Amino acid sequence: MATKETTPLLGSKTKSSKDDLWDSSMGWFGAGSQKNNVNYWRKQKSMNFVILAAAALIGVLLAVIVNETLWYSAVGFETMETGFTTLLKVLVFATTVVAYIYLYLYYDALIQIKRCEGVELSYGFGIMSLWESRNLLQFLLDALILLPQPFPFVHFSIEIQDIFRDEAPIVYTSDNISMALMFIRIVFLPRLIAEIFLMSREMAVVVARLNNVEIDTWFVIRSLFVANFGTLMVLISVMTVSTSYIMLLCERPYPHADQLSEFGPCLYQTIITMTTVGYGDLVPHTRLGRGVAVINGCAGVVFISLIIQGVVQRVALNAPEAKVMQFIEMNENGREVRNKAAVVVQTVYRQYKLNVEAAGAGRANVRVKVHPKIRNVLTEFRYVNREKKRLSSFKEQHLIHFEQIE
Incomplete structure (x- = not known):
């Protein structure tokens, strides 16, 4: 039994038996028999994050x-709360509470994985155990x-003075601001894909441990970006739609924002900005809208580089195909060398025959080495001969590699 009292929040290392050192909230749900099973905790970690992200x-x-x-349903620019919108807000709050619960369970499972791997951590789930596990x-x-x-x-309003015009301040509601900030939750989407990937690939974790490689979320995301081009395009599409709606939230309260008061033009403006085309036919008028446009431009540069990398990976020849092309x-x-x-x-x-005829007629000969036509054909021959040597060298360097593949 433990010999030292601890606080639930800070936690503390105690002198206790092996069973007393284990403390997890998952034990409340009947997981006590699995407390030393690292594969069980990995599955729980992934499942908890799936529910959290959902x-x-x-x-x-x-x-x-x-x-x-x-x-x-607003009258002019004055929005009015209704029973339906209040009910929806309660549902939003309920989903957030569920997300917080599974956020707690997710990191609790992470700590249990560390304990099963032999890492000594503070008792229970708290600030100290999170700090020691680097989470x-x-x-x-x-x-x-x-x-x-x-x-x-x-429900309250926030007035922001636009620095670009001497007009009345632009009025944003608390729902506008909180809605725009909620889209930061999109960062959970790539992690969600990574956790789903890990749930069905237990052997990948084992092989990675044997090769001293840690398969974490960032590793899986980078691997999916290279190996699965569709995943990359889905994430870019979701990001584009999200930033377009944020642009709509920033521009719609502006009284004269006729062009960017609907989602369609905002989506068009976001795509044009991300692709660095910049026609200039649609521009944001508010300070927040221009800030979002700057973020879209920077994100577009990153997305284009990722897309180019993915396209190059798709069109690049593999080793057998390269061998065929080399042949x-x-x-x-x-054939060109022979020709x-x-x-x-x-x-x-x-030229030799012409020189013989010229010598018989008593005319001066033209030296073969300095004849323009002969020099041209010799230059062409040397070029194709060098290319033949280069291809032969390439074949010798990759011969073993090709044989291993075969």
Whole structure:
């Protein structure tokens, strides 16, 4: 039994037996028999994050419905709360509570994985155990990401003076600001894909441990970006739609924002900005809108580089295909070398006959080495001969590699 009392929040290392050192919230759900099974905790970790991300993203969709309902039921620019919007806000708050619960369970499972791997951590789940497992900062960041949301029974306005025009301040509601900030939850989407990937690939973790490689979320995301081009395109599409809606939230309250007051033009403007085309036919008028446009431009540069890398990976030849292309090139080059050599022989022989005839007639001969036509055909022959040597060298360097593949 433990000999030292601890606080649930800070935690503390205690002198206790092996069974007493294990303390997890999952034990409340009948997981006590699996407390030393690392594969069980990995599955629990992935499952908890799937539920966490699903709740967070469902909350975003509900918040969009709240915001659109308030906007289209408004009188002028004055939005009015209704029973339906209040109910939706309560549902958004409920999804956030569920997300926080599974955020706690997710990091609790992470700590249990560390304990099963032999890492000595403080007792229970707390600040000390999170810090010792190097998860405290990420836990606080995730908790902060889940915080913004349209709270029920909370509705106020914020006035922002536009520095580009001497007009009345632009009025944003608390729902506008919280809705825009809620889209930060999109960062859970690539992690969600990574956790789903890990749930069905237990052997990948074992092989990685044997090769001293840690398969974490960032490793899986980078691997999916390279190996699965569709995943990359889905994430870019979701990011594009999200930033387009944020642009709409920033521009729609501006009284004269006729062009960017609907989602379609905002999506068009975002795509044009991300692709660095910049026609200039649609431009944001508000300070916040221009800030979002700058972020879109920077994100577009990153997305284009990722897309180019993915396209290059798709069109690049693999080793067997490269071997076939090398064989074709060598055959073509061999034929060209023979043709150029024949042209050299023919040209030299013709000039030789002309020199013989000139000598018989008492005229001066033209030296073969300095004859322009002969020099040209010799230059062409040397070029194709160098190409033949290069291809032969390439074949020797990759011969073992190709044989291993075969």
